[in-house]
Amino acid sequence: MAGFAGGQLQAGVDGTPVDPAAEEVVSAFGVHQAGITTAQQRYATFVAADLTITDGALLRRLLADISATVALVTQGQEPPPSPMFPDGAITPTDFATGLGAARLTMTVGVGARVLELPGITREAPRRLRPLPAFAGDHLDPRWGGGDLLVQICADDAQVVSAAMRALRARLPGYAVIRWTHSGFLSAPTGGGTPRNMFGHKDGTSNPRPGSAELADIVWSLPDEPAWFAGGTYLVFRKIRMKTASWDLTTRDEQDAVIGRRRSDGAPLTGEQEFDQPDLEDTGAGGAPVIAEDAHIRRAHGFSMLRRSYNYDYGFLTAMAGGSPDPLEHPEDHPHAPGTEDHHHGGHGKLDVGLLFCAYGNDPDSQFVAAQHRLAEHDRLNTFIQHTGSAIFAILPGFRDGGYVGDTLV
Numbered sequence: 001m002a003g004f005a006g007g008q009l010q011a012g013v014d015g016t017p018v019d020p021a022a023e024e025v026v027s028a029f030g031v032h033q034a035g036i037t038t039a040q041q042r043y044a045t046f047v048a049a050d051l052t053i054t055d056g057a058l059l060r061r062l063l064a065d066i067s068a069t070v071a072l073v074t075q076g077q078e079p080p081p082s083p084m085f086p087d088g089a090i091t092p093t094d095f096a097t098g099l100g101a102a103r104l105t106m107t108v109g110v111g112a113r114v115l116e117l118p119g120i121t122r123e124a125p126r127r128l129r130p131l132p133a134f135a136g137d138h139l140d141p142r143w144g145g146g147d148l149l150v151q152i153c154a155d156d157a158q159v160v161s162a163a164m165r166a167l168r169a170r171l172p173g174y175a176v177i178r179w180t181h182s183g184f185l186s187a188p189t190g191g192g193t194p195r196n197m198f199g200h201k202d203g204t205s206n207p208r209p210g211s212a213e214l215a216d217i218v219w220s221l222p223d224e225p226a227w228f229a230g231g232t233y234l235v236f237r238k239i240r241m242k243t244a245s246w247d248l249t250t251r252d253e254q255d256a257v258i259g260r261r262r263s264d265g266a267p268l269t270g271e272q273e274f275d276q277p278d279l280e281d282t283g284a285g286g287a288p289v290i291a292e293d294a295h296i297r298r299a300h301g302f303s304m305l306r307r308s309y310n311y312d313y314g315f316l317t318a319m320a321g322g323s324p325d326p327l328e329h330p331e332d333h334p335h336a337p338g339t340e341d342h343h344h345g346g347h348g349k350l351d352v353g354l355l356f357c358a359y360g361n362d363p364d365s366q367f368v369a370a371q372h373r374l375a376e377h378d379r380l381n382t383f384i385q386h387t388g389s390a391i392f393a394i395l396p397g398f399r400d401g402g403y404v405g406d407t408l409v
């Protein structure tokens, strides 16, 4: 991940927790949109919508309205009056009143179909292609695709929710929501790399914030259409993590699966988290210390900015009859000695995992190449299942007075 600013809660005068970071504002304006290289906030909701409009002029109106909303709510202010009810017939519900901006960012992307709308004359971003199928995919179409994406992130979950409501109010007549996902991510006390739902530090080998490497990997390449300068691509994957199986795996095997120690994030060949993994190092009998099928060996050499969030939907998905199939037989696993065989208490159906986000300027050589290699062979595959998938062109940034996408339409 790009970095993490997890504010420590302090006691206020009356003893209630006060978060000093709550007032912090991230500017919505700039060459690039906020929310990409912004130090990762604690909470995120991803909203994908399908357009119901059929021409570019209406798209312009929608993007301008969303931008006006983003410009205000990211500063902790109320959204502008709705263009549908300019006479104030409806008012926004003020459930974020009194809360700070909490580093709220709202990042807008478009799917391939948007570039085909009548009235859009600009060339499509060159690398906005549908993702191929990967071995082992278990995709639920309800959790994939979309014409429009807004990634909403903040250090306060209520602020994220309020921003989502403000966004939703702009959509009727233009678009319908297709899917949403919500996640969280907390840095350890004292800071450092957050852990994923398997307990490993996740994001260690990301390009460093502010580095030239990060800029080279993320921002649009020179051969892209001029209007897309400053944009990027986002590959989104909902990846279910089979926590029941993982928890029945020894710590040593868990570390071997990743190639890093769960305790401190260090590579199995090193002492500290940020030591370079030594993929040549061998141990007893000449076997590589970082196994041939360890996740970090398989993923090594592919550059991207991973800005993912954990999610925990518990049994909600199974109860809703979605995917994973609630009737799916849970995997066999050993039971504690002396206990009766049991009906698994449903734990095989927990929907917990990673809202995996890969930002980059060349999805084919970055995410797609990496995922083909991982899907083919990765010891982690026993424990995970990709269940949602989407790709978006993330629009360039915009300036005060402009709107997101103003170079496009």
Ligand code: HEM
Pocket: 196, 198, 200, 201, 202, 203, 204, 205, 206, 237, 239, 240, 241, 258, 260, 277, 295, 296, 297, 299, 300, 301, 302, 303, 304, 353, 354, 356, 367, 370, 371, 374, 384
């Ligand atoms: C639930 C699924 C996944 C889990 C639990 C997971 C976990 C991890 C962990 C713990 C690390 C080591 C720490 C770090 O450098 O961040 C890592 C590294 C990495 N992962 Fe994943 N990962 C998952 C899926 C993916 C996917 C789908 C991709 C891309 C297609 C990917 C690409 C990478 C890359 C590029 C690295 C850095 C490898 C290096 O050291 O050079 N991961 N992952």
